[in-house]
Amino acid sequence: MSDQWYFAYGSNLVSDQKENRTGPIRAQSRARLDRYRIAFNKRGTDGTGKANIVPDPSGTAWGVVYLCSPNALKAMDRHEGVSGGHYVRKTVRVRADGGEELDAVTYVAGSAFIDNSLAPSQEYLQTILRGAKEDGLPEKYIRHLEALGNQTNAGDNHGPA
Numbered sequence: 044m045s046d047q048w049y050f051a052y053g054s055n056l057v058s059d060q061k062e063n064r065t066g067p068i069r070a071q072s073r074a075r076l077d078r079y080r081i082a083f084n085k086r087g088t089d090g091t092g093k094a095n096i097v098p099d100p101s102g103t104a105w106g107v108v109y110l111c112s113p114n115a116l117k118a119m120d121r122h123e124g125v126s127g128g129h130y131v132r133k134t135v136r137v138r139a140d141g142g143e144e145l146d147a148v149t150y151v152a153g154s155a156f157i158d159n160s161l162a163p164s165q166e167y168l169q170t171i172l173r174g175a176k177e178d179g180l181p182e183k184y185i186r187h188l189e190a191l192g193n194q195t196n197a198g199d200n201h202g203p204a
Contacts, residue, residue, distance in 0.1 A: 048111070049110075049116065050074060051107050053171055054167065055119075058174075065116075071110070072107065073105070074106055075105050076106065081094060081095070082094075091162065093152075095152040120132070131151055131152075132150060135149050162193075172188060
């Protein structure tokens with residue numbers, strides 16, 4: 044198995060967290076995933092909403108792609124709760140800065156953990172916002188994340204394209 048790109052859109056936008064989970068970052072780029080939107084509808088073990096991406100024909104989810112070894116992705120699987128069905132791996136096609144299209148692995152909430160009535164904790168939301176700013180995601184998107192995270196029913200907002 045060879046290295047793969049991993050698309051992060053939630054708390055793994057924070058490079059320190061990503062490095063703590065999988066080791067040093069070797070390569071990364073800001074990227075966008077079209078036809079998806081972010082939602083905080085994944086029920087966490089603490090009962091709050093965690094980041095998820097859901098299909099949306101007019102949506103765009105921004106994030107970062109990191110180049111990961113097979114061992115780094117196995118570590119991500121553990122942190123994302125793949126064996127317990129919390130998240131499942133999905134291959135998506137993202138557009139990196141500069142226009143290059145890349146196939147990337149990402150994590151999508153398992154169906155048993157989806158609850159559209161959830162909202163993220165303020166601490167979790169602030170972590171994602173810190174990562175979004177650190178990675179230079181578009182200001183309009185950062186404002187959208189903040190507004191979405193502060194809604195009671197976060198899963199119903201489609202946000203900007």
